[in-house]
Amino acid sequence: MDNSKRKPAFTACGDAVLDSISDGVFTVDLNWLVCSFNRAAEQITGISREDAVGSFCWDVFRSNMCEAQCALRETLETGKPLINRTGYIVDAEGNRIPVSVSTAVLRDENGKIIGGAETFRDLSEIETLRSELKGKCSLGGFISHSSSMCSVMELARAVAGSPSTVLIAGETGSGKEVLAKAIHEMGPRSKSPFVAVNCGALPDSLLESELFGYKKGAFTGADTDKPGRFAAAGQGTIFLDEIGEVSPAMQVRLLRVLQERCYEPLGSNQTEKTRARVIAATNQDLSKLVERGSFRQDLYYRINVITLSLPPLRDRKEDIPLLADHFVEKYNCLYGREVPGITPEVYSAFLNYSWPGNVRELENTIERAFVLCGTKRISLSHLPEGIFGKTEERAEGRSIRMQTDQSEKNAIISAIKRNNGNKTAAAKELGIHKTTLYRKLSRLGIE
Structure with a gap:
């Protein structure tokens, strides 16, 4: 380890637990020295745990958020966690990696703040897939x-x-x-x-x-x-x-x-x-x-x-998540906001609704939610009652779980077809582990 590194004020425990998490996780003390660095963080950044622990966090991550928009600094100053703030980090080879960041404070047994924790998720594959989808089927608006x-x-x-x-x-x-x-x-x-x-x-x-x-x-x-x-x-x-x-x-x-x-x-x-x-x-x-x-x-x-x-939109419901994300991005730009996205419950309500007003109604619903949600993730409380209040009636007896399973099934089948039956490649495209894909194939009855 570099002799110029200082000894952290505390040492995180539970490395085995942290290493089992698929998201990158690291902790810092109040001097901004990295105290723990899990295996996923090593894989995403290309920096070893030995090199990271004891270094200043900004030397490890070189992120666009480190100077003016540091999520962890904001959390330590306010005591409030931040969820899914997007940005990028620069890995050991100089590549920009899009990430989603969440933060929380660490306290000792007396409730005193002794540091902070940050989790970050690599969005590279999601961004690549989104670009491919937009490139294949985009036309004007x-x-x-x-x-x-x-x-x-x-x-x-x-x-x-x-x-x-x-x-x-x-x-x-x-x-x-x-x-x-x-x-x-x-x-x-x-x-x-x-x-x-x-x-x-x-x-x-x-x-x-x-x-x-x-x-x-x-x-x-x-x-x-x-x-x-x-x-x-x-x-x-x-x-x-x-x-x-x-x-x-x-x-x-x-x-x-x-x-x-x-x-x-x-x-x-x-x-x-x-x-x-x-x-x-x-x-x-x-x-x-x-x-x-x-x-x-x-x-x-x-x-x-x-x-x-x-x-009509009800006959192409596989487009609803894509369109909803597109409108969130659109109104973030128009309003100068950073609404992080939509909760899974909202996606489920959207998939169960019949959308008589089609894409225009979906866009109006997202715009209405922007007026109500502030900077929070869009939830059911931000939707008109007609959309989430009648989902059971409109779903003709099918549960939200069944709708979600069907959407997941369609996404998996499409990914496997695009990869010519290669399940390892399909799992990578979907952003899940191969064993997880096999469990889903079994649960959803996909041959």
Whole structure:
């Protein structure tokens, strides 16, 4: 041991217990000298116990948190533990390792503080897996590892470069406009405007002037010419949301635009051309509206050139944890906060809820939780009662444990498939020991 090291003020006991823990654990005295250093800490940092014990903790870890955001210093000053603060350390080879840190004070038999303890978890594999998932199935504002959503994203990438009309079908809140923007931004029209119009929010008279514009004197109050949304879109994209709400009379005018690529502003006899690409969206089944006679068949065929059907969130629940984590990161950035994440009970409630408002409802739920949770982990007390209060009814008799087991089973099967049946590699990807994986295979009935 380096002669320059000082002798710690106390020596931690129970090394055998600490060595059985998979997280890195070390303790310091009030002089900031490392007093104990378990086996996992050696493996994560690449520094031996002999070299660590007796050294100042900042010489061992070289963390981005050591100077201004030292979690252990904050705990020793306040006496309060910290849970899952994220940062990074630099290992013996100079590699940056993302870690999650938790701290607590150490007291003697009289209750006097004599030092502190810190546990840290290596997040490298989790970060790698998260990056892989986002890289494989991300598109604009969408992230997913659901096979149904990935198929939609692949088709969206394929049609982005085409001038063809696209119809996006999906329930309210499923992200139709987000997908339309992603298609626009990936295509050759990305430098031109993206103009969105909610067709269901305007009566016919206003919708017509909004889409096609009007000339001075076309009606009372029309004091000047005003270009419409088709003119504003130019050679870009016009997004017609909730097109199933359009009246039969307006459907005729839209049909002409799609067929002949021209229109007349209100109060004008001059025909104007449009080169804008049309992307339409609906939360209704247009084929049934055609059968009932409330939607023109010829217009339906014109907008139904390429159809992208967004699955509802309840049919791709494997995306819920990924989306929830994404929204936590988003609102941490927006609010300048460090909310550490979501409790397991919240994930279970999310998986049992049917999400009638889809992804928009999930995002709103996370934003609401941010208002209530401060800097704490989001728990059930921060959720609307409708989400966690009716989970048993919505789960149709299935327990939270069954839902959790099913999600865990799906994750394990997917990991084994990705690693071509190599269970050792699958266990490493999942961040668990191989023997733990075999126990889960047996308990969950996975062959």
